[in-house]
Amino acid sequence: MRIALSLLVIGIAAGASGQSLEDETVSRLAEYLRVDTVNPPGNESNAVDFFAKLLDAEGIPYESVESAPGRGNLWARLEGGNEPALILLNHTDVVPADESYWTTDPFSGEIRDGYLWGRGALDMKGTGMLQFQAFIALKRAGKPLNRDVIFMATADEEAGGFYGAGWLVENRPELFEGVGFVLNEGGGGSRSGDTVSFGIEVTQKVPLWLRLIASDAPGHGSTPRVSSAVSRLIRALSNIDHYEFAPRIVPAVEIYFEGIAEDQQGNRRSQFANLSEAVKDPSFLLALQLDNPFLHALLRNTCSITRLEGSSKINVVPPEVTAEIDCRLLPDQDQDAFVTLLHSVINDPAVRVEKIMGFTPAVSTTDTDLYRAITTVAERHFPGARVVPSISTGFTDSHFLRDLGIVCYGFDPTIIPVEIEGSVHGNDERVPVASLRDGVRHLLEILELVVY
C-alpha cells in the first residue's frame, strides 16, 4: 500500500543511472547493506570502496585513509562560500547479526512487504545513503553553495569510534577547521499509530564504562573461606544493581518531556508536563522503567552490569575477579563525583574501580538556521507534527565533534514506525521503503534551506 502510494510521488533530479533520486537511493541502499562491515572486525574499507566507486561516477573528488588495516574512512567535499561548513557524518560499520533469529538473510538487502531488510538499514547505512544521495543531488544541481558540504563516512562507531571519527579528530584535525555544523544519527522521525513526531538530538547521556576488580585470598573450591574475591564482587554488583540513583531533570530532558506530554494517556500527560514533581514519586519512576526504559533512562544516571569474569577453573577460587559495568550519566554529571558515590555504594575496600572509558558532556544549541530548517521541512510535510530537541540515552560519534565546539544534530527525516525501532541492533532490522523515499527528498530540502 505504501509503496503503491509512493509511486505517485514525482521523482527529482535523475542521476547518471537514469533513475530518480528516490529509486537510486533504494537500490543503492540494498547494495550497501550487502557490503560486509560487521564490527568486529569492521572491514570498513569495503564501504570506502563502495562509496569511492559512486563518487568516481559523479566526478566528485574524495580522500580516504585507513586508521588501521581494513579500517577505512572516507570524505568528499563540495566547495562553497564562507559560511561555516556542514558535515554529513555517518558510520559505515554495523553490529553483528545472527541469521538464525532473522526472517531473512541479514546481509541480503531484500525488499519484501514494503520494507528494505538488513543489518544497518536503520543504524546507520540507511541514513548514510540518504546523506550520500542528498550530497550528490547538490552536486548534480550545480548551483553555487554558500558553504562547504562534506560527506564523511567513518569506521568503528559501534565500538566507540576510535578508529573512525575519533581518529580523524585526533589525526586529521584540519578536516574540521571551519566546520560549524554536523548532521549525524541519533534522532529523527517516528510514527506511533497516526501520530508523527520528530526528535532532533542535541545531547546525549555520557558513557562512563568501569571495571570492578575484587581481590581476596585464593584457594581450593573444596574449602571455601568466609569471603572470596567472587563473593566480594557479587556483593558489590548486587549493591549497585539495587541502588536507586537519584532522578534529576536536565533542561533538554524537561523540554523533551513537555514536548511529548500531549501524546500521553491518562496521568502521564500531566506527569510529563510537570516532570520535576512527577519524579518525586518512586512509583512513577518504576512504572516508567517497566514500560519505557528509554524514557526512564533520561531521568537519572544508570549502570548496567554487562561483563563478568571469574575463575578459569571450576575448582579454583581465584585471587581476583572482574566485572564491567556500563554507566550512563546525565550530561551535567561530574564523573569523579559519580565514581566516589559508586565506591560508597560498593562499600568494600577490596573492590577497586577502574575507568575504562568516559566522554566529556556537551549540548548543542537549537538557535541555528540548520535547526530551523529541520523544523521547517518537518512541519511542511507533516503539519501539526511535534518537533522537539531530544537527548539520546546512547552515544554516537557526535560527542567527538561537540567536544570541538561544533553544533551537532542527530537527525534523519525518515519516519520510522515505533514498532520497528527495536530492530536497531536487534533482529529483522528494516526500513519502510516509502519512508526512505520521502526521507531522501526531505533531507535534500533541509540542505537546500541552509546551503543556498
Ligand SMILES: [Zn+2]
Ligand atoms: Zn549507529
